[in-house]
Amino acid sequence: xxxLRPMAAIxxxxxxxxxxxxxxxxxxxxxGAPILLGLLIRLSGRGARPANLEPTLxxxxxxxxxxxxxxxxxxxxxxxxxxxxxxxHILTKPIPRWVIVVxxxxxxxxxxxxxxIVSTVLAGVLLGGTASHEIAITIAFAVAIAIGSFVYVAxxxxxxxxxxxxxxxxxxxxxxxxxxxxxxxxGTQLLSVREYVRGIISxxxxxxxxxxxxxxQGFVAALVAVVVITALASYRLAVYExxxxx
Amino acid sequence: xxxxxxxxxxGSIYDLGYRRYEGVRLGRGAAIRxxxxxxxxxxxxxxxxxxxxxxxxxxxxxAILPAVIVVGVLTIAARLGxxxxxxxxxxxxxDTYYRSIxxxxxxxxxxxxxxxxxxxxxxxxxxLYFARALRRSDYALARLAGFGxxxxxxxxxxxxILLVGRVLLSTDVAGAFADDLPTLPAVVAQALxxxxxxxxxxxxxxxxxxxxxxxxxxxxxxxxxxxxxAQIVIGLGSGGIGTWLVLLSPGFILDGTGAFLFGKELPGQxxxxxLPAWTFLASAAVVTAVAVGLVVRRFVRIAV
Numbered sequence: 001x002x003x004l005r006p007m008a009a010i011x012x013x014x015x016x017x018x019x020x021x022x023x024x025x026x027x028x029x030x031x032g033a034p035i036l037l038g039l040l041i042r043l044s045g046r047g048a049r050p051a052n053l054e055p056t057l058x059x060x061x062x063x064x065x066x067x068x069x070x071x072x073x074x075x076x077x078x079x080x081x082x083x084x085x086x087x088x089h090i091l092t093k094p095i096p097r098w099v100i101v102v103x104x105x106x107x108x109x110x111x112x113x114x115x116x117i118v119s120t121v122l123a124g125v126l127l128g129g130t131a132s133h134e135i136a137i138t139i140a141f142a143v144a145i146a147i148g149s150f151v152y153v154a155x156x157x158x159x160x161x162x163x164x165x166x167x168x169x170x171x172x173x174x175x176x177x178x179x180x181x182x183x184x185x186x187g188t189q190l191l192s193v194r195e196y197v198r199g200i201i202s203x204x205x206x207x208x209x210x211x212x213x214x215x216x217q218g219f220v221a222a223l224v225a226v227v228v229i230t231a232l233a234s235y236r237l238a239v240y241e242x243x244x245x246x
Numbered sequence: 247x248x249x250x251x252x253x254x255x256x257g258s259i260y261d262l263g264y265r266r267y268e269g270v271r272l273g274r275g276a277a278i279r280x281x282x283x284x285x286x287x288x289x290x291x292x293x294x295x296x297x298x299x300x301x302x303x304x305x306x307x308x309a310i311l312p313a314v315i316v317v318g319v320l321t322i323a324a325r326l327g328x329x330x331x332x333x334x335x336x337x338x339x340x341d342t343y344y345r346s347i348x349x350x351x352x353x354x355x356x357x358x359x360x361x362x363x364x365x366x367x368x369x370x371x372x373x374l375y376f377a378r379a380l381r382r383s384d385y386a387l388a389r390l391a392g393f394g395x396x397x398x399x400x401x402x403x404x405x406x407i408l409l410v411g412r413v414l415l416s417t418d419v420a421g422a423f424a425d426d427l428p429t430l431p432a433v434v435a436q437a438l439x440x441x442x443x444x445x446x447x448x449x450x451x452x453x454x455x456x457x458x459x460x461x462x463x464x465x466x467x468x469x470x471x472x473x474x475x476a477q478i479v480i481g482l483g484s485g486g487i488g489t490w491l492v493l494l495s496p497g498f499i500l501d502g503t504g505a506f507l508f509g510k511e512l513p514g515q516x517x518x519x520x521l522p523a524w525t526f527l528a529s530a531a532v533v534t535a536v537a538v539g540l541v542v543r544r545f546v547r548i549a550v
Binding site (some may be wrong): 020023026030033037040041049052056059064068070071075076077079080142164165167168171172175176179180 | 250254297300301350352353356357458459460462463464466467470471474477479481482487541
């Protein structure tokens with residue numbers, strides 16, 4: 001229980017740091033893009049387009065906006081403090097390292113998930129309409145994207161601890177590994193968060209929505225990934241050497 | 247100064263030996279050239295620590311790798327005596343190469359363009375540049391030129407490898423060179439388009455933020471999102487908006503100019519595109535000009 005108070009304090013500080021004006025506005029714009037698209041289609045007076053629901057949510061939210069928002073929040077949650085040297089104030093306190101990593105992950109992941117759930121549900125309703133089949137698909141996407149938010153944020157947070165160029169490496173992972181290699185070498189899909197998310201969607205959504213190699217194992221894989229990566233980040237933070245910032 | 251250097255008096259000003267610079271002043275042109283050269287070097291991490299070299303070298307090697315592999319495969323095929331059917335079967339030619347490495351080029355821009363503008367703003371050294379013979383617009387243009395040349399090197403090097411490999415593989419070297427010569431202007435033009443559109447947009451984004459991280463994320467969003475939204479709008483069957491979005495998304499501009507320059511059909515996704523193919527070239531020019539204009543405007547107005 002002694003760890004709860006520092007965790008709460010770190011969570012509050014992280015939330016305040018992440019909700020800086022400019023970044024939040026940019027992230028809201030990004031998360032709002034699918035909603036705008038949905039509005040545009042509704043305003044053009046052609047009604048809902050259930051056939052386009054799944055490709056739109058997958059192409060826009062799962063494979064682009066989810067990794068991008070997670071990337072910004074994940075690397076900023078801890079990496080920016082390490083970069084500008086203010087992390088020293090936390091690192092010199094006698095608290096276990098996981099107590100620093102876990103609340104940061106919770107806040108950054110929670111923010112990402114909150115933005116994306118709103119975006120997914122609104123875009124899903126605007127595009128797909130409110131028939132029960134389409135609502136089921138939309139909810140499956142929202143749940144899977146929320147889980148994926150935490151996995152992605154965990155990865156990018158750990159990268160931010162491990163290297164000052166975490167952002168570029170994270171982008172390389174999202175674009176090259178998940179984008180290019182997953183198409184060419186299907187085996188790499190087992191180590192791809194996007195595939196976990198798709199696996200979860202294919203499990204939750206009505207049959208025939210998506211085909212996925214990972215399937216229901218996506219839940220397990222996502223959980224394992226978060227735990228392992230959090231442990232790695234905590235360890236990396238424990239052996240972190242405080243240097244003068246660049 | 248010599249008049250004050252008399253006998254010591256109370257309150258006299260001591261001559262501390264400050265000297266004027268008496269050498270040649272190279273002036274504005276030299277300053278621009280030096281800054282452009284520095285931008286080129288910074289883009290590849292030359293003259294910076296090992297950490298600054300990691301991203302450009304890895305991405306650069308990955309961009310060149312396919313060309314080396316193609317030449318290698320062609321060499322092996324020639325040894326086995328199967329060069330003719332093989333050469334036509336290799337999927338990477340002058341016309342398709344950039345398409346397949348476009349993600350790498352985008353990543354290179356996203357990683358390296360912020361190195362040039364973000365650091366100067368964050369560490370407040372712009373005032374030092376502007377105190378020189380440089381004008382504010384010169385600073386922006388020199389940085390842009392350096393980055394553009396660095397991108398052109400990255401883009402043209404794999405093509406040079408491809409060309410040299412193909413030419414030397416043939417027994418009739420002069421003939422093979424003459425065969426490939428007609429496509430070279432198109433290759434160079436396409437490289438210029440990519441350097442202009444990708445490089446220009448990347449520099450425009452990074453000019454507006456002192457934080458490298460946000461610039462990188464912003465550049466990637468700008469490269470990827472318009473294309474995806476365009477694809478979705480096309481999927482929904484809205485031709486009018488779709489046409490505009492296609493003309494504004496970097497990925498589709500490359501497809502379009504590639505098809506126009508190499509005389510190919512537009513990719514199947516763009517079946518509905520009924521404007522002439524040169525509009526892509528015009529769009530590339532407009533995007534580049536707007537990006538350069540934004541960068542120059544930013545540094546003309548920035549407070550230091």
